[in-house]
Amino acid sequence: MDVELGHRILRLRERVVSNFDAGNWEEIGLLTGFSGLIKGHTRLLRSLHWGDEDYAGNALNVLNGIAAQNLDAIRVIESYCDEKFEEESHYISAKPSEKKITFCPSVFEVPNVQVESDLVAVMMPFDAGMSSVYQTIQNSCTHVGYRALRADNIWEHSVIIQDIFSLIFRASVVVVDFTGKNPNVMYETGIAHTLGKLVIPISQSIEDVPFDMRHHRVLKYLPNNEGLQALANELAAKLRQVSA
Incomplete structure (x- = not known):
């Protein structure tokens, strides 16, 4: 895998971890033909459901598996994210959460940077x-x-x-x-x-x-x-x- 593709997959992993729920993974499986790989991963959906800290790693493992078999599928996932999540959110947490919070600290400023x-x-x-x-x-x-x-x-x-x-x-x-x-x-x-x-x-x-x-x-x-x-x-x- 070349460096540029690696960075693409890492950026995609960040968007996926920040935004995806189980339904999004199911839709991606249908759009790319990789439903079997997604559902067959032993930890992906389980770690998503329970908010386990290894979810980000499992998501990366699945995306790597998809990229290894079909690069066009990665483009499909990127387009899906662009359509579903128009404003790419900052990837802050390694864990997904049912609740999101917006905060405005007074002691320091929130930087306009990516993780x-x-x-x-x-x-x-x-x-x-x-x-x-x-x-x-x-x-x-x-x-x-x-x-x-x-x-x-x-x-x-x-x-x-x-x-x-x-x-x-x-x-x-x-x-x-x-x-x-x-x-x-x-x-x-x-x-x-x-x-x-x-x-x-x-x-x-x-x-x-x-x-x-x-x-x-x-x-x-x-x-x-x-x-x-x-x-x-x-x-x-x-x-x-x-x-x-």
């Missing part, structure tokens, strides 16, 4: 002692085809919270490091959850993770060579699962 499917936003303390952890996260993301950025990598606004919000908004995945119980990280995690982002929590100590977050699987790591390598492997595995 970048390969972008991972990293929220962690701005501490020189954490530089090796951030480097590990960057290397792990690069290894599986993602880009990792933190707010100190960019400077687009005079107010740092605007850069942080814009970075979270653009990202498809947010990694949050709770090490040290940093209050800024807690605040940023709340933003990410409100925007419906897939949040991957990590920490050197489970005691640093807020009680309300402990029901989520936390990637616990040690800040030594062996521990950072283990973190890199676990994070890469999680990102592969998301993009599969």
Whole structure:
């Protein structure tokens, strides 16, 4: 698959995840002749129904399968989206939802940008002692085809919270490091959850993770060579699962 086609499919995946319900998938199946592939996928419609975090990955898997067999079918789906959803909505959440909300924050502005499917936003303390952890996260993301950025990598606004919000908004995945119980990280995690982002929590100590977050699987790591390598492997595995 060439790079241009890959980007087309990723953009189409974003529109599909943002807008499709089961009825839309059924209509696409009829229009393209791929009803069997869609209904036969073991997780697609189930993950859509239950709002599972792997729905975006399942949608991408189906679109890739269709593209591999018939490129004209991809054009049909693109035209279908143009007709059904005239104004392409921002792809914010990795999960579909029965309810949509419109919000107008007063502390920062909602950026006029699209979500970048390969972008991972990293929220962690701005501490020189954490530089090796951030480097590990960057290397792990690069290894599986993602880009990792933190707010100190960019400077687009005079107010740092605007850069942080814009970075979270653009990202498809947010990694949050709770090490040290940093209050800024807690605040940023709340933003990410409100925007419906897939949040991957990590920490050197489970005691640093807020009680309300402990029901989520936390990637616990040690800040030594062996521990950072283990973190890199676990994070890469999680990102592969998301993009599969």
